[in-house]
Amino acid sequence: MKIKKVLLLFLFISSFSYAEYLLTINKSRSTIVKCITYYDFAGNDMYYTDAVNDRTKRISLxxxxxxxxxxxxxxxKRDYNACKLVTKKLSSFTLDNKASLNSYNLTYLGLSDEDLNLMFAISGLLSSFLFLFGLFRWI
Known part of the structure; x- marks a missing residue:
């Protein structure tokens, strides 16, 4: 019963956030803060999509x-494109049915790539445990 509560709490906390990320870049003489919707790394470069104008930009690491x-x-957007922390309840968000869920649009549920990998790992461990428990129970 306690595992079920912990798992539900984990899923609730991981789905509490919305879609954007806060990117903070510290240069030698300045600091840049942006709201981004997607980021990726290739070689020594970071590519990110700016949430304000929806353009992909590159910066060398x-x-x-x-x-x-x-x-x-x-x-x-009402507050001059400010990037703010989500403090709303989960029920106040609207559902987006435009595309099926994949690793790129799971940010609508608040799942980053790390959270998605952790969720897959935990669900794999739980399902393999249930399979082995059922197998050894009948032996």
Whole structure:
């Protein structure tokens, strides 16, 4: 019973955020903060899609000091395109039925790639445990 509560709590917390990420880039003399919808790494470059104008941009990782990417933010267009932390209840979000769920649009559920990998790992362990438990129960 306790495992069920922990699993439900994990799924609720991981689905509490919405779609955007907060990207903070620290350069030698400035700091850039942006709302992004997608990011990827290729070689020594980081590609990200800006949430404001929906354009993909590239930045070289060797030209910056550090960066951080945090999930759980949304773009507030009413507040001059500010990137704000999600504090709404999950029931206040609308469902988007435009495409089937995959690893690229699971951010609508608040799942980053790391959260998705963790969810798959936990569900794989639970299903294999249930299979082995059922197999050894009848032996």
């Amino acid at each position: 060797s030209s910056i000091k550090s960066y951080s990417i945090k999930s759980g933010y949304y773009l507030d």
